[in-house]
Amino acid sequence: MGLVVFIAGLLVGSFLNVCIYRIPREESIVFPGSHCPSCNTNLKAVELIPVFSWLWLGGKCRTCQSRINGRYPFVEFLTSIILLLVYMEVGIGFRFLLLSIISLLLLVITFIDLDHQIIPDGLTLLIAATGLVNLLYGYVGGDGISILNAATGLLLGGGFFLLIAVASKGGMGGGDIKLMAALGIWFGWQGILLVMFLAFIIGGIYAVGLLVLRGKGRKDMVPFGPFIALGGFLSALYGQDILLWYLTRFL
Numbered sequence: 001m002g003l004v005v006f007i008a009g010l011l012v013g014s015f016l017n018v019c020i021y022r023i024p025r026e027e028s029i030v031f032p033g034s035h036c037p038s039c040n041t042n043l044k045a046v047e048l049i050p051v052f053s054w055l056w057l058g059g060k061c062r063t064c065q066s067r068i069n070g071r072y073p074f075v076e077f078l079t080s081i082i083l084l085l086v087y088m089e090v091g092i093g094f095r096f097l098l099l100s101i102i103s104l105l106l107l108v109i110t111f112i113d114l115d116h117q118i119i120p121d122g123l124t125l126l127i128a129a130t131g132l133v134n135l136l137y138g139y140v141g142g143d144g145i146s147i148l149n150a151a152t153g154l155l156l157g158g159g160f161f162l163l164i165a166v167a168s169k170g171g172m173g174g175g176d177i178k179l180m181a182a183l184g185i186w187f188g189w190q191g192i193l194l195v196m197f198l199a200f201i202i203g204g205i206y207a208v209g210l211l212v213l214r215g216k217g218r219k220d221m222v223p224f225g226p227f228i229a230l231g232g233f234l235s236a237l238y239g240q241d242i243l244l245w246y247l248t249r250f251l
Ligand SMILES: [Zn+2]
Pocket: 036, 037, 038, 039, 040, 041, 061, 062, 063, 064, 065, 066
């Protein structure tokens, strides 16, 4: 089953590449088919096999020989790894579907934010919508969070980032605020605190790393969305484990 998940991940990842490229450009994600960004030649089936086509063609377009970004196979591979991690946590079922959707939405958001410094509202709305389904699913199954808790999470996540945005005079974008609010529905107030905590820890480590390695100044803009996304992914999959680890170590 793991192998099936892995191969499905490569195919899904190939579609996510299309989403990452086209959504911020407001192009359709279904039509036209994939083409070389350089010479516009439509890609044939042999050129569309995730990861392998790229390796086989040496990372170049078969028609115009222009370099094809290594990020395409990377995203495909990463998608497979993410789906495998979800599978290892919850097996196959409705929960797998929900966690896969939120994880992959966060992946798409990460790369769009890195490329364009925006988080499209449509993707944030999809996270909120999946959050509502998750809420309902947990509610029916009896192991979810309460509606009041989800509403508190929404206000806490969005509100806290709104405060940061105001206090830092635009250091945090509107996309980040909305994403945190949407994730609040998923996680409730305790969970969204963990998302924030992880995002700031990882973002902080990254910032210090950049400062040490490259001497980057304050002026260089690093989007915060990817750190929220990573914090959200880790919380969704390992939130309980992380909290348990933390509580047994430090309390
Ligand atoms: Zn080409």
